[in-house]
Amino acid sequence: MSSTTASNTPRAGLLLRDQGFLRLWCATTASGLATWAMPFLLGLAVLEGTLSAVGLGLVLALRTAGFLVAVPLGGLLADRHSRRSVVLWSGLAAALATPVMVLGLGASTALTAAAAVVVGAGQGACRPAFQALTAEVVAEDDRQRANAAITLSVRVTTLLGPGAAALLAVVTGAGMLLLATAGLWLAAALLPAWGTALPRREERASFAAEFFDGLTEARRHPWFLAGLGALAVVITAGYSATGVLLPLVSRDQYGTEALLAAAMTAYTAGALAGAALLSRWRPRNAGWTALAGLGLYGLAPLSLVLPLGPVAVLAAYALVGVGIELFNVPWFTAAQREVAPGKLARVSSLDFLVSYGLAPVGLALIAPAAQVLGTGPVLVGCAVLCFAAPALAALAPGARGFTAPVGRGRI
Known part of the structure; x- marks a missing residue:
C-alpha cells in the first residue's frame, strides 16, 4: 500500500454522503452501543438491588456463552444465505429478548439469564455478518475509511456512555435503560441497506463441511x-x-x-x-x-x-x-x-x-x-x-x- 495523498481525502466526505454506508454505520453503532450497555446497565441493577452480584455473574456468563456459540453459526449462515438477513434476524432476536430480561429483574434471575443467552446469541451472530456486509456495501478503496468511521463511533459511545447512563439511571432506573437497548437492536436490524448478494449456490455442503471450508x-x-x-x-x-x-x-x-x-x-x-x-x-x-x-x-x-x-x-x-x-x-x-x-x-x-x-x-x-x-x-x-x-x-x-x-x- 502507498501512503495517503491529498487526493484521497475528499473521498472521506463522499463516503459520509453515501446513504448505504450511513445506514450501515448507524446500524453498527446501534449494535455496538447496545452490546456495551448491557453489562454496564446490569451492574447498575446490582446497585439498585434488582439483581444480586451472583445473579450478575450468571447472567453475563450465559450472555457470553450465547455469544460464543452464535459467532461461528452466524458466520456460516451469513455465507450460506444473506449477510443482511443474518443482521436482520439476529438484531430482532436481541430486541425481543431484551424486554424479557427486564421482566426478570427483581423477579426471576433464571428468566433474566435465559433471555441473556438469546441477546448474547444475537450479538454474536451479527458480528461476522456486519463485517461481511461492509465489504458488500462499501467499495474496496473506501473500506479503510469506513472501518475507521465505524470504530470511531464505537469508541465515542464507550467514552461518553458510562457517564450518560449513570445520570439517566438516576431518573429512569437501570431497567428502563436496559429496555431502551431493545430499540437500539431494532435499529441495528432494520437500518442497513441490502448489499450486493453473493451468487446463489445450487448445492450446499453440510454446516460442518462449510465450517472447515x-x-x-x-x-x-x-x-x-x-x-x-x-x-x-x-x-x-x-x-x-x-x-x-x-x-x-x-x-x-x-x-x-x-x-x-x-x-x-x-x-x-x-x-x-x-x-x-x-x-x-x-x-x-x-x-x-x-x-x-x-x-x-x-x-x-x-x-x-x-x-x-x-x-x-x-x-x-x-x-x-x-x-x-x-x-x-x-x-x-x-x-x-x-x-x-x-x-x-x-x-x-x-x-x-x-x-x-x-x-x-x-x-x-x-x-x-x-x-x-x-x-x-x-x-x-x-x-x-x-x-x-x-x-x-x-x-x-x-x-x-x-x-x-x-x-x-x-x-
Whole structure:
C-alpha cells in the first residue's frame, strides 16, 4: 500500500454522503452501543438491588456463552444465505429478548439469564455478518475509511456512555435503560441497506463441511493466522492485566480507584485518536504498522510494574489505545480485501471467536498466577508476551502488507 495523498481525502466526505454506508454505520453503532450497555446497565441493577452480584455473574456468563456459540453459526449462515438477513434476524432476536430480561429483574434471575443467552446469541451472530456486509456495501478503496468511521463511533459511545447512563439511571432506573437497548437492536436490524448478494449456490455442503471450508480459507492466508495468534496472546495476557491487575495496582500502589477510571478513559481517548488518524492515513506497510500497534499493548502491564506515577500510566494507556486501532482498522480492511467473498463471514467469525473466547481464560488465570508468582513478575511476563507475539507474527509470509505473498494470488 502507498501512503495517503491529498487526493484521497475528499473521498472521506463522499463516503459520509453515501446513504448505504450511513445506514450501515448507524446500524453498527446501534449494535455496538447496545452490546456495551448491557453489562454496564446490569451492574447498575446490582446497585439498585434488582439483581444480586451472583445473579450478575450468571447472567453475563450465559450472555457470553450465547455469544460464543452464535459467532461461528452466524458466520456460516451469513455465507450460506444473506449477510443482511443474518443482521436482520439476529438484531430482532436481541430486541425481543431484551424486554424479557427486564421482566426478570427483581423477579426471576433464571428468566433474566435465559433471555441473556438469546441477546448474547444475537450479538454474536451479527458480528461476522456486519463485517461481511461492509465489504458488500462499501467499495474496496473506501473500506479503510469506513472501518475507521465505524470504530470511531464505537469508541465515542464507550467514552461518553458510562457517564450518560449513570445520570439517566438516576431518573429512569437501570431497567428502563436496559429496555431502551431493545430499540437500539431494532435499529441495528432494520437500518442497513441490502448489499450486493453473493451468487446463489445450487448445492450446499453440510454446516460442518462449510465450517472447515472456512478454516481452510483462513489457512490460505499465513498473515491472518499469524496475526490472529498474536491477537490471541495479547488479549490473553494484556487484556487480563488491564482487567484484573490494574484495579489492584490502582488501589495498592496509588491508594485510589480513580486511576482505574482515568486509565480506561485515556485508553478510549487514544483509540479515538488512532481511528481518526487511520481515517486519513494509509500506512505504506500496513501489516507491520498494525502489528507494531498491537505490540504497544505491552506498555499497559509494563507501566504498572514500577510506581512511575499516574501520568506515566495514563500516557501508556493512551498509547495502547492508539495502537489497538492501528491494528484493528487495517486488520478488518485486509480481511475484507484478501479473503474470498463467499467465505468472509466464516473467517471473520473465527477472528471474533478467538478474540472473545480467550479473554475469559486469561481473566480466570491471571489472579491465581499473581498470587503464586507475585504481581510484578506476572506483569513483566504479560508485557514480554505482548511485545513478542506481534513481532513474531511480522515474520509470517504476507505480514508486511497483510496481503497474499508473491506467487499466491487473491481469489
